[in-house]
Amino acid sequence: MSSPGTLTLRVREAEMISPLLKRFVLESADRAPLPSTGPGAHLRLMLKDGQRKYRNAYSIAATALDNSAYEIIVRRVPRSRGGSVFLHDHVNAGTIIEADFPGNLFPLSQVARKHLLIGGGIGITPFLGYLAHLRKMPASFELHHFCRVEEEETFGHLLRGADGGKVHLHPELVTEFDLAGMLRTQPLGTHLYVCGPEVFMELVLATARSQGWPCSKLHSESFGGAHAGGAPFVAVLKRSGVEIHVPEDQTLLEAIEAAGVEPPSLCRGGACGQCMTEVLEGEPEHRDHYLSAEEHAAGRAMMICVSRAKGERIVLDL
Amino acid sequence: MPDPSIPSRPKYKPFALVPTARSHLIIAERAEDLPDLPAGSSEAPIEFWVVVNDARAFGAQRLSSGIEITRFRSVTHLLDQLTHRLEREYVGLQLYAIGTEPFIWDISRLARAHGLDRDEFHPTHSGTLRRRVYCVHCRSFTDNVSTTIVACSGCGAQLQVRDHFSQRLAAFMGFQVDAEVPGELPPIEEAYP
Amino acid sequence: MTIAFKPAETFRDDFTYRNSDEAILRFPFPFGEDAYMYSVNIEPHVPAGPSAAYLHAFDIDEHYVAECRERARVLALDPGRCKVLPHMMTAQWDTLELIMESFARDYPEYFSLTKDGSTWTWKNRPLGIEDTFTFGDVSTLPYEPFEYITRQAQGDFTLQDQRNDNLFVDGGMVTTQADWSLEFDIGMSFHEWHAPVPLAHQIGVFDRALKFLLRLQQAQPVRRLNWTMTINPRLDTSPENYPVWGPDRTTVTPDNLAQKVHLRVELQTLFRLPRSNAILFGIRCYLASVGELARVEKWRKRLHRVLRDLPPELEGYKGLGRYRQMTIDYLAPFDDGAVLSKGPQPDQASL
Numbered sequence: 001m002s003s004p005g006t007l008t009l010r011v012r013e014a015e016m017i018s019p020l021l022k023r024f025v026l027e028s029a030d031r032a033p034l035p036s037t038g039p040g041a042h043l044r045l046m047l048k049d050g051q052r053k054y055r056n057a058y059s060i061a062a063t064a065l066d067n068s069a070y071e072i073i074v075r076r077v078p079r080s081r082g083g084s085v086f087l088h089d090h091v092n093a094g095t096i097i098e099a100d101f102p103g104n105l106f107p108l109s110q111v112a113r114k115h116l117l118i119g120g121g122i123g124i125t126p127f128l129g130y131l132a133h134l135r136k137m138p139a140s141f142e143l144h145h146f147c148r149v150e151e152e153e154t155f156g157h158l159l160r161g162a163d164g165g166k167v168h169l170h171p172e173l174v175t176e177f178d179l180a181g182m183l184r185t186q187p188l189g190t191h192l193y194v195c196g197p198e199v200f201m202e203l204v205l206a207t208a209r210s211q212g213w214p215c216s217k218l219h220s221e222s223f224g225g226a227h228a229g230g231a232p233f234v235a236v237l238k239r240s241g242v243e244i245h246v247p248e249d250q251t252l253l254e255a256i257e258a259a260g261v262e263p264p265s266l267c268r269g270g271a272c273g274q275c276m277t278e279v280l281e282g283e284p285e286h287r288d289h290y291l292s293a294e295e296h297a298a299g300r301a302m303m304i305c306v307s308r309a310k311g312e313r314i315v316l317d318l
Numbered sequence: 319m320p321d322p323s324i325p326s327r328p329k330y331k332p333f334a335l336v337p338t339a340r341s342h343l344i345i346a347e348r349a350e351d352l353p354d355l356p357a358g359s360s361e362a363p364i365e366f367w368v369v370v371n372d373a374r375a376f377g378a379q380r381l382s383s384g385i386e387i388t389r390f391r392s393v394t395h396l397l398d399q400l401t402h403r404l405e406r407e408y409v410g411l412q413l414y415a416i417g418t419e420p421f422i423w424d425i426s427r428l429a430r431a432h433g434l435d436r437d438e439f440h441p442t443h444s445g446t447l448r449r450r451v452y453c454v455h456c457r458s459f460t461d462n463v464s465t466t467i468v469a470c471s472g473c474g475a476q477l478q479v480r481d482h483f484s485q486r487l488a489a490f491m492g493f494q495v496d497a498e499v500p501g502e503l504p505p506i507e508e509a510y511p
Numbered sequence: 512m513t514i515a516f517k518p519a520e521t522f523r524d525d526f527t528y529r530n531s532d533e534a535i536l537r538f539p540f541p542f543g544e545d546a547y548m549y550s551v552n553i554e555p556h557v558p559a560g561p562s563a564a565y566l567h568a569f570d571i572d573e574h575y576v577a578e579c580r581e582r583a584r585v586l587a588l589d590p591g592r593c594k595v596l597p598h599m600m601t602a603q604w605d606t607l608e609l610i611m612e613s614f615a616r617d618y619p620e621y622f623s624l625t626k627d628g629s630t631w632t633w634k635n636r637p638l639g640i641e642d643t644f645t646f647g648d649v650s651t652l653p654y655e656p657f658e659y660i661t662r663q664a665q666g667d668f669t670l671q672d673q674r675n676d677n678l679f680v681d682g683g684m685v686t687t688q689a690d691w692s693l694e695f696d697i698g699m700s701f702h703e704w705h706a707p708v709p710l711a712h713q714i715g716v717f718d719r720a721l722k723f724l725l726r727l728q729q730a731q732p733v734r735r736l737n738w739t740m741t742i743n744p745r746l747d748t749s750p751e752n753y754p755v756w757g758p759d760r761t762t763v764t765p766d767n768l769a770q771k772v773h774l775r776v777e778l779q780t781l782f783r784l785p786r787s788n789a790i791l792f793g794i795r796c797y798l799a800s801v802g803e804l805a806r807v808e809k810w811r812k813r814l815h816r817v818l819r820d821l822p823p824e825l826e827g828y829k830g831l832g833r834y835r836q837m838t839i840d841y842l843a844p845f846d847d848g849a850v851l852s853k854g855p856q857p858d859q860a861s862l
Contacts, residue, residue: 035730035785038601038786038788065628101730102729103728104785109674110598110787111433113432133786136647184410186408188404188408188434189433211340211409211410212341214338214409214437214438216436216437266554267723269553289718289723290719435675436675452695454751455752457694475754480707481706484696485699485703487695491750493750498758499761
């Protein structure tokens, strides 16, 4: 879908809350109110380190009541593509950062009769947003957070609040805990939310399924898919004779438009069929909801507003 | 003739146990609606609830297959108990309802009120196709409708019985068929035996 | 921008509703081509479009005050026309926030919203409303938030909860509908709610629309148009009151057709709501008589062609049966077969 523009943010505060965790408070650069958010929302930051660009999404741990600021917590991950290291080492109070408007791929259920939150490590961040919301409503909830012994004090501090025994911090491995037992005795209508490292989430979800939990009651955090991008490639427009470089953070349609060509388009979300374009060479990577499975397999047409190329080059009848 | 321009009401699947359940509760409107489940059909415990329309019905028995069966004196008796039961149940329960449409969707309403989603509640149709009709003009329900047009039990309007179905109301929509020219009625047909 | 409101217009009984020349020219005429068929005609809801009706998040026109009064009348007779299931309270507040902020931003001469922490003060000058309330506290408003704010907006609204890869119509203010019942449909899933629409299911329109909407993002609303025809400028053509308005369809004659037969266009908008993650579906209803539309040269010819070539299944669904041919006959003499420009814009700046 077409982008509404971005938010220009200034870092109001930046502090290390543990050796690996850094907390940032972000406000609008012009101090205007920021867009409202809901529990589970994330913010995708667009960071520039010289020539390198990072587009990393972080759960919003808190939004000020008057929408004056967002809070995120970033774990330093040395082996990653580098966004978290950049944030830790080079972003401090006063730094200006661009961000997409918030999105939400991990919303709370509106119909749940009870919310059961199971978190591991940095997976606490969306749950901090959940807690702020659940504490205000008369909602039934329980949080179990697993962390390393060294981080118990930090997480204990983050989780402080009057919860009447609903929030439990476990400085142990989840495998040392009777997860199956807890999941056998949750009242009908309980929804389970899990967030943390991949292996942790897989273990919790597998345990839940083995206890008969249906898909409708299982929710896990995933950042994939919403703001699509992909490997860069070259698109050749046969009729115009134009060669267009499509970067990883731009859709094929956007790149074509940036080159001055205006193909038909409408919904910009892969659903309406307006931008269907014939593929003359190369293999499309389909991400639309319009073409049939047979048409996808044949690879002779594609929706340029959302789909990309599988290889390095694709030739279109434009 | 049912209104051909509207896709039909819910397509029912044949009865089948959900293999990943932690427990099964199967509710039938009549004894003959209960599925044939021999011993070992599931690792998870199975219970039958059935309406027998008999005031002497009392307590639960265990069948030779290991399934526990409880008989209820009426649909009302069963629904009343179901509310209590669902209040005490845990995630992992799979609930099944077998019977006529008003029966299975009344159970669905209870299931939904207790937080069961469509992957935890499974309706199977059995028995008459007679419909419960909801009059959109006066909000009354008219039961046991077998014809395409029926007089509303509340306001008397001649209602066209549509295929448009509300699970929440457990009823099909009826609207006045001769609203534009009162008295001008299409032929009435027996369509829901 | 000053709007000449017409507060005493009526949409029932004596039907004094009329469109000014300006209202006719800004009418969201739905036909960009000479023939009509269903499609997923969704586009981004941006402040640009073929007429002024598309420019604001929620459009306000000269009929605003009269429509709000008509809505209040409908609700007085049938409070059930506004209904929200209990789990949608967060979405109610989302809606109030979105509509208030949009109106205050787009029509500052008519609306203002000031915030002091959670204490908000809302002024609606055309309706003479001023209320101070605590955002999030239902007890500080005269109605629940969704009803409170939609009583001050034109068009119907529904709230759709997103869960299990589906959308459920779990709330609505439905007083200007083209023939669907909130009381009957509330709680239905996307496909169930749209079940009565003919043809569209077979060509997969709803499958694609649902997939698209599940990924709708905050701050990226979309819109589309829908249309039907109504006899008399009656907003409340609910199934509930069909026995009341149904007979209107038999009162059309060639002599009164131009005044009685109205094109009814819905400018539908869809917004992702941030706190509840629900979708707000706005159904803004515009009415113009065939006589009013015929004052635009391009529109009288195009409308003739669309009605003449309409697929028969659509005639039944859109309720045109009794008067479609009469309308075609009325418009035919105006159609010289000239080639018309693509797109719905009127191609003239005055009448």
